[in-house]
Amino acid sequence: MSRSLKKGPYINERLIAKLQNLKAGDKTAVKTWDRAATITPEMVGYHIGIHDGRKHQDVLMIEDMVGHKLGEFALTRKFNRHGGKIAKEQASAANKTAAPAKGGK
Numbered sequence: 001m002s003r004s005l006k007k008g009p010y011i012n013e014r015l016i017a018k019l020q021n022l023k024a025g026d027k028t029a030v031k032t033w034d035r036a037a038t039i040t041p042e043m044v045g046y047h048i049g050i051h052d053g054r055k056h057q058d059v060l061m062i063e064d065m066v067g068h069k070l071g072e073f074a075l076t077r078k079f080n081r082h083g084g085k086i087a088k089e090q091a092s093a094a095n096k097t098a099a100p101a102k103g104g105k
Helices: 013-021 087-104
Strands: 028-032 047-051 056-062
Touching: 013 028
Parallel strands: 028 047
Antiparallel strands: 047 056
């Protein structure tokens, strides 16, 4: 369920204050655990370390991200390919056909 339009977007005021205290062009990331905060135009151009449950992922804010949530850009799960035995056999067959192409004459 989305947030009420009457209330407006959720913005972490403390995060905005930390970004305003940074010097322009500073590459250090401001760490945050607040994945639900909405990205505002004031955040554009800054590096923000978004917590993914294990570590902070450094994300550079760009104009296309405005209006989205911080958590959308720091994935919490690692994708480790589909399939089992058949997919591994197909991958090894593809590697074997690509290997001879490296040869010399």
